[in-house]
Amino acid sequence: MTVSLTHITRLFLLALLTMSIVACGFHLRGNGSVPSQLKVLTLTSESGSDSFDRALRIELSKAGIVILDKNKATKETLNLKINSITTADTELARDGNNDVSQIQRRLSSAYFIRQADGKSVYGPRTITTAKTLTNQNAEESAKMSYNQAQEESLNEDLARQLIYDLNYAPF
Numbered sequence: 001m002t003v004s005l006t007h008i009t010r011l012f013l014l015a016l017l018t019m020s021i022v023a024c025g026f027h028l029r030g031n032g033s034v035p036s037q038l039k040v041l042t043l044t045s046e047s048g049s050d051s052f053d054r055a056l057r058i059e060l061s062k063a064g065i066v067i068l069d070k071n072k073a074t075k076e077t078l079n080l081k082i083n084s085i086t087t088a089d090t091e092l093a094r095d096g097n098n099d100v101s102q103i104q105r106r107l108s109s110a111y112f113i114r115q116a117d118g119k120s121v122y123g124p125r126t127i128t129t130a131k132t133l134t135n136q137n138a139e140e141s142a143k144m145s146y147n148q149a150q151e152e153s154l155n156e157d158l159a160r161q162l163i164y165d166l167n168y169a170p171f
Contacts, residue, residue, distance in 0.1 A: 033064075034163070035171035038080075038113065040066045042073045045082040047109060052085060052155040059159040063166070078121065079114045085158070092132065099137040106130040107154050111162060113169065122169050129157040 043060075045053050060067060068077060086108050093102035107130070112123035131154050135146050 034166050035169055037171040042070050042079045043067045047082050047085045049085050051152050055156040055159040059163045063163045075116050081112045083110045085109045095137050101137045103133050105133055107158050127161040129154055
């Protein structure tokens with residue numbers, strides 16, 4: 001009887017641990033690398049966000065991708081084209097005064113990998129990230145400062161999402 005109880009307890013603890021890991025948002029991701037055809041690119045960004053463009057250049061560099069000037073590119077050099085970033089806010093909560101206290105901000109964009117002649121070889125691919133923003137009922141200056149910091153974090157997440165997606169490009 002004690003042997004089976006111990007076995008059941010172990011299974012229960014294993015199931016509890018597994019559910020806890022899944023509930024916290026953990027995702028096992030491969031240690032992929034960007035295909036060799038994408039190691040040297042030109043970049044055309046129409047994102048409309050300097051913060052995103054800066055974060056993207058940092059993430060591209062971390063992934064070992066070299067960004068060339070268009071006038072130094074050859075015919076074989078592929079182009080990474082980023083479309084404009086769209087922002088969508090969803091109201092999540094209101095306080096006692098009926099002021100919005102929480103929103104979910106979602107950033108999304110599409111990108112292409114194109115040849116020098118403009119023909120798409122990969123894409124359009126959509127990248128998306130979202131974050132819950134609290135303190136929306138704080139003083140305006142505190143709210144703006146908080147939202148700006150969170151927006152930069154979202155831009156970094158969006159850039160990482162693009163690099164992660166490039167790891168699985170079929171080249």
